[in-house]
Amino acid sequence: MKKILTGLQPSGELTLGSLIGGISGSIRYQDMYDSYIFVPDMHAITVEQDPKLLKERIRKNVALYIACGLDPNKNTIYIQSENLYHANLSWILECTTYMGEASRMTQFKEKSRNKENISVGLFTYPILMASDILLYSPDLVPTGIDQKQHVELARDIATRFNNKYGETFKIPEPMIPLVGAKIKDLQDPTKKMSKSSENPKGIIYLLDEENVVRKKIMSAVTDSDGKIFYDEENKPGISNLLTIYACLKEISIEDAVEHFKDSNYGGLKKEVADVVVEKLNDIQNKYNEIINSNLIDEILDRDIKKVNEEAKEKYEEVRNKVGLGR
Ligand code: ATP
Ligand code: LTN
Numbered sequence: 001m002k003k004i005l006t007g008l009q010p011s012g013e014l015t016l017g018s019l020i021g022g023i024s025g026s027i028r029y030q031d032m033y034d035s036y037i038f039v040p041d042m043h044a045i046t047v048e049q050d051p052k053l054l055k056e057r058i059r060k061n062v063a064l065y066i067a068c069g070l071d072p073n074k075n076t077i078y079i080q081s082e083n084l085y086h087a088n089l090s091w092i093l094e095c096t097t098y099m100g101e102a103s104r105m106t107q108f109k110e111k112s113r114n115k116e117n118i119s120v121g122l123f124t125y126p127i128l129m130a131s132d133i134l135l136y137s138p139d140l141v142p143t144g145i146d147q148k149q150h151v152e153l154a155r156d157i158a159t160r161f162n163n164k165y166g167e168t169f170k171i172p173e174p175m176i177p178l179v180g181a182k183i184k185d186l187q188d189p190t191k192k193m194s195k196s197s198e199n200p201k202g203i204i205y206l207l208d209e210e211n212v213v214r215k216k217i218m219s220a221v222t223d224s225d226g227k228i229f230y231d232e233e234n235k236p237g238i239s240n241l242l243t244i245y246a247c248l249k250e251i252s253i254e255d256a257v258e259h260f261k262d263s264n265y266g267g268l269k270k271e272v273a274d275v276v277v278e279k280l281n282d283i284q285n286k287y288n289e290i291i292n293s294n295l296i297d298e299i300l301d302r303d304i305k306k307v308n309e310e311a312k313e314k315y316e317e318v319r320n321k322v323g324l325g326r
Contacts, residue, residue: 001033001034002032002033002034002139002140003033003034003035003036003136003137003138003139003140004025004026004029004033004034004035004036004138004139004140004141004142004175005035005036005037005038005132005133005136005138005140005141005172006022006023006025006026006036006037006141006142006143007037007038007039007040007043007080007132008022008023008039008040008061008065009039009040009041009043009044010039010040010041010044010054010057010058010060010061011043011044011047011049011057011195011196012057012194012195012196013057013060013195013205013206013207014060014061014064014195014205014206015183015193015194015195015203015204015205015206016183016193016203016204016205016206016244016276017144017182017183017192017193017194017195017203018195018206019068019206019279019283020177020183020244020247020248021143021144021145021177021182021183022142022143022144023037023064023065023068023069023070024068024177024247025142025143025175025177026070026075026142027068027069027070029140029142030070030071030074030075031074033139033140034076035070035074035075035076036075036076036078036136036138036307037065037070037075037076037077038077038078038079038080038132038307039058039061039062039078039079039080040080040128040129040132041054041058041079041080041081042080042081042086042087042128043080043125043128043129044057045121046119046121046122046125047111047119047122047196058079059291059296060207060291062077062079062296062299062300063287063290063291063296064206064207064283064287065077066286066290066295066296066299067283067284067286067287067290068206068283072295072299076303076306076307077299077300077303078300078303078304078307079300079304080132082300082304083304083307083308083311085135085308085311085312085314085315086128086131086132086135086311087128087131088315089131089134089135089311089314089315089318090124090127090128090130090131092318092319092322092324093127093130093131093134093157093161094124094127096157096160096161096164097127097130097153097157101153101156102123102124102126102127102153104149105126105149105150105153106149107126107146107147107149107150108122108123108125108126126149126150126153126154127153127157129147129150129153129154130150130153130154130157130158133151133154133172134154134157134158134169134170134172134314135310135311135314135315136307136310136311136314137169137170137314138170138172139170139172139173140172140173140174140175141154141172141173141174141175142175142176142177143174143175143176144176144177144182144192145176145182146182146192147174148174148176151172151173151174152174154172155171155172158170158171158172159171161318165318165321165322166321168317168318168321177247183240183243183244183247184236184237184240184243185197185199185202185203186201186202186203186204186216186217186219186220186221186237186240187199187201187202187220187221188202188221189220189221189236189237189239189240190236201216201219202216203216204216204217204276204280206280206283206284206287207280207284207287208280210277210280210281213273213276213277213280214273214277217241217269217272217273217276218269218270218273220237220240220241220269221237222235222237222238222241222265223235223237223238226264226265228242228257228260228261228263228264228265228268229257230242230253230257238265238268241268241269241272242256242257242260242268243256244272244275244276245259245260245268245271245272245275248275248276248279249275
């Protein structure tokens with residue numbers, strides 16, 4: 001059985017973008033693939049975090065994975081920092097990565113632009129991500145388009161290691177959703193809807209209340225043209241709303257455009273708000289059922305044992321090949 005693996009950082013509250021770009025790929029494939037989904041909490045501390053909030057979000061993420069539709073009987077769910085092999089392998093991979101290739105990561109360039117006191121961890125973060133992936137030999141890594149370059153780095157590191165020390169790592173493929181690769185901010189539809197942005201008005205959080213969701217969508221920035229069609233460049237706001245609708249209805253963009261052919265912007269926004277509210281209602285009902293139950297700890301305790309054993313085996317193989325230890 002083929003394996004898929006992905007993770008969503010607990011660096012902010014999960015958003016509609018995290019659902020469409022991150023979790024839904026795993027949901028779609030959980031019946032066909034051996035599916036691993038984890039909480040990359042060590043990635044979150046590459047930037048400043050409030051320890052109490054971080055701990056809360058880690059638990060929330062796990063509850064949201066399940067509430068969004070990831071079946072704990074079909075998925076292996078775990079927390080990165082609970083498995084010490086991630087950081088250990090990462091070090092060996094750091095020593096297999098060139099400064100030049102690490103310096104080409106566009107996300108680092110964006111996240112470090114005009115900032116002071118950037119941590120070294122923010123720079124090496126893609127190598128930790130390579131370790132997260134290569135420890136478990138997945139075939140596919142579902143992510144949004146912004147993570148594609150990092151998966152490609154993992155492929156390059158794995159290939160270099162294999163060439164030097166013999167066949168060790170499986171080369172993973174990125175899996176980018178065709179529609180909705182990037183959900184945009186409702187207030188600035190030229191940029192990604194990001195859980196770490198400052199203006200919450202442009203972001204739909206998975207735990208937002210219904211009236212808040214409706215208000216955010218009804219005040220989404222559009223244009224003055226009045227016609228509903230898909231044109232990312234000239235009509236980013238309308239295109240984003242069409243994308244959200246298509247993704248949640250699981251239809252093509254063309255079908256979404258056809259559906260709204262006799263509608264106006266107000267009508268489009270109202271229907272988009274309806275589908276988002278319906279989706280979030282389901283997620284929130286399930287979330288409220290499980291967030292304070294024992295289920296979360298039971299799953300995490302069960303799965304950390306499994307991934308620890310699996311990671312240990314891969315790590316020991318690597319350690320030996322590199323010549324470390326006795
Ligand atoms: P952020 O900028 O929101 O902190 P991130 O990329 O660090 O973003 P994660 O929640 O860790 O966010 O990302 C999990 C997955 O969801 C990644 O594969 C990412 O590509 C995807 N993702 C996040 N936001 C969006 C979005 N707006 N549109 C599409 N995919 C997204
Ligand atoms: N870097 C990713 C989160 C992440 C991840 C991973 C995704 C960390 N390790 C391994 C897939 C596979 C992000 O910021 N979205």
